[in-house]
Amino acid sequence: MRLDLRDVARRIARDIPDGAYVNLGIGLPTLVADCVGSDKEVVYHSENGILGMGPAPAPGEEDPELINAGKQPVTLLPGGAFFHHTDAFLMMRGGHVDLTVLGAFQVSEHGDLANWATDDASHPPAVGGAMDLAVGAERVLVMTTHTTKAGEPKLVPRCSYPLTAAGVVDRVYTDLAVIDVTPEGFVVREMVAGLTREDLQGATAARLSFADDVGVLGQRE
Amino acid sequence: MIDKRVGSLADAVEGIEDGATVLVGGFGASGVPVELVHALLDRRATDLTIVTNNAGSGETDVAALLRERRVRKIVCSYPRSAGSIWFEERWRAGEVELELVPQGTLSERMRAAAAGLGGFFTPTGADTRLAEGKEVRVIDGRRHVFEEPLPGDVALVKAARADRWGNLVYRTAARNFGPTMAAAAALTVVQVDEFAELGELDPEAIVTPGIFVDRVVRVEAA
Numbered sequence: 001m002r003l004d005l006r007d008v009a010r011r012i013a014r015d016i017p018d019g020a021y022v023n024l025g026i027g028l029p030t031l032v033a034d035c036v037g038s039d040k041e042v043v044y045h046s047e048n049g050i051l052g053m054g055p056a057p058a059p060g061e062e063d064p065e066l067i068n069a070g071k072q073p074v075t076l077l078p079g080g081a082f083f084h085h086t087d088a089f090l091m092m093r094g095g096h097v098d099l100t101v102l103g104a105f106q107v108s109e110h111g112d113l114a115n116w117a118t119d120d121a122s123h124p125p126a127v128g129g130a131m132d133l134a135v136g137a138e139r140v141l142v143m144t145t146h147t148t149k150a151g152e153p154k155l156v157p158r159c160s161y162p163l164t165a166a167g168v169v170d171r172v173y174t175d176l177a178v179i180d181v182t183p184e185g186f187v188v189r190e191m192v193a194g195l196t197r198e199d200l201q202g203a204t205a206a207r208l209s210f211a212d213d214v215g216v217l218g219q220r221e
Numbered sequence: 222m223i224d225k226r227v228g229s230l231a232d233a234v235e236g237i238e239d240g241a242t243v244l245v246g247g248f249g250a251s252g253v254p255v256e257l258v259h260a261l262l263d264r265r266a267t268d269l270t271i272v273t274n275n276a277g278s279g280e281t282d283v284a285a286l287l288r289e290r291r292v293r294k295i296v297c298s299y300p301r302s303a304g305s306i307w308f309e310e311r312w313r314a315g316e317v318e319l320e321l322v323p324q325g326t327l328s329e330r331m332r333a334a335a336a337g338l339g340g341f342f343t344p345t346g347a348d349t350r351l352a353e354g355k356e357v358r359v360i361d362g363r364r365h366v367f368e369e370p371l372p373g374d375v376a377l378v379k380a381a382r383a384d385r386w387g388n389l390v391y392r393t394a395a396r397n398f399g400p401t402m403a404a405a406a407a408l409t410v411v412q413v414d415e416f417a418e419l420g421e422l423d424p425e426a427i428v429t430p431g432i433f434v435d436r437v438v439r440v441e442a443a
Contacts, residue, residue: 046394047324047325048248048249048251048394048397049394049396049397050394063393064250064251065251065252065392065393065394065395066251066393066394067248067249067250067251067394071248071249071250071251071302071303076393082391082393082394082396083396084396084397084398084399084400084401084428085248085324085328085396085397085398085400085401086328086329086331086332086400086401088328089324089325089328089329090325092325093325093329093343093344093345122313123301123309124300124301124308124309124312124313124319125301125319125321126298126299126300126301126302126321127298127299127321127322127323127324127351128298128299128323128324129298129323129324129325130323131323131325131326131345131346131349131351132323132324132325132326132345135344135345135346135347136325136344136345162349162350163348163349163350164349165345165347165348165349166347166348166349166364
C-alpha cells in the first residue's frame, strides 16, 4: 500500500513547473531530479555556488571541486553559472529560489519543520544550509515517509525535535498521501488507493481534514 | 610597485599570531587552501579561532589543526562529515568550543564585516535554538534575529590564478567562501595554482579584485 519513494519523487516532479529555479535538499529529495521530464527546463541551484547543476559525471570524469551540497561530484549544464557563497545564500534567503524539496524528521500542522537535529547529545550538531533554505525558498515542499521506521507519526501537532524553521512548509508528500499545510492545519489532497481516511489519520498524530475531491496518489504517474 | 606575490608558504603565513581568528575557505574538499593551513600548522600558531564551513576530515587541513590542539574555537555550519574524526574527538572531550551558525548566516556575517556593517536582522534561525539569547525584531510581520559581523584577523583562501596586484579568478565551485572571506579579513592570504601577468586576467571576469588581497603564493597542483 505504501508508495516506493521513487514514486513519491515522481509525484513531486509533476508539481515542479517548467522554468523553475529549484534547490533539492541532500538525501532523499535528490531523487526528484531524475523524475523531472525532459519536457521541462528546470534550473537546479546548489548552496555552494552553482546554478544549472547537472547530473553526476561519468566514472573517471569527476572534478573534485565541482560537487553538490551533499559533497558528491556533479556537472554543469550549458547556461550554468558559478558564483560565491554569499550570493548562493542570497538566492536562498532572499526568496529568489522558487522551490525547495526537503526531508523531515517532523512537520507540524502549523508548517513548522524539524529536519536538522535530534536530541542525541553524543553527536555534534550540524545545520548547514537547512535553516536558510527552509526560511527563504518561495515554496517549501517536504518529502518524507509518513511514519518513522519505528512507526512513529512524523506529521504532528507540534514538533518535539529542534525546529529548523517555523511556519514554512507548504506541502508534504509522503508514501501515503499528499497533504497541504493550510491556516486550518493539514488538508489531505491525495492518498494511496486502498487506504481509508481512518487508516491515514491513525498514522498521523495531527488532526487531518480532507479536501472535497481527494485524489488517488498513484503508483505510476 | 605593487607585488603581493610571496616566494614560500612560510612567508605567506608570516606574522599570524597565537589567538588569531582565521577564516578558512572551502566547502567539503572543494576550494580548501590545504597547503596554507599546513603552513599555519608548521608555524605552530595556537589558540586559534577557525571560521570554516566544515571542520575538516581525515588528517589534513583543519582536521590536522584540531589533531594538534591548535584550535580553541570553531565557528562552523556543518562540522560533522564523513571522516571528521578529529573534530568529534576534540569536541567530545570538551577541548574545542563550537559556535554553530546557519551556513547563509555564516557567510552573511563575514560579508557584513567586509562591508563595515554592524550586523543585520535575518529570519533565518528565528524560533530555533540557534537564536537563543539573540535580539529578535518583527519586520514586515516576520520574526528576524540580529546577527553580528564576523571579521577575521586572517583569511586563507584558494584560487586558480592571481596577478601581482592580487586580482583573483577561481575554478568551478571551488570559489565558494573565497570572495567573502578575502574581503572580511585584515590579512588575506591566497594560494593559487598559477600566476598571471598583470593585464592578462580578463577585467570583466576578475572575481576578487586585488584590494581585498594581501599576499599570494603559488602552490603547484598535486
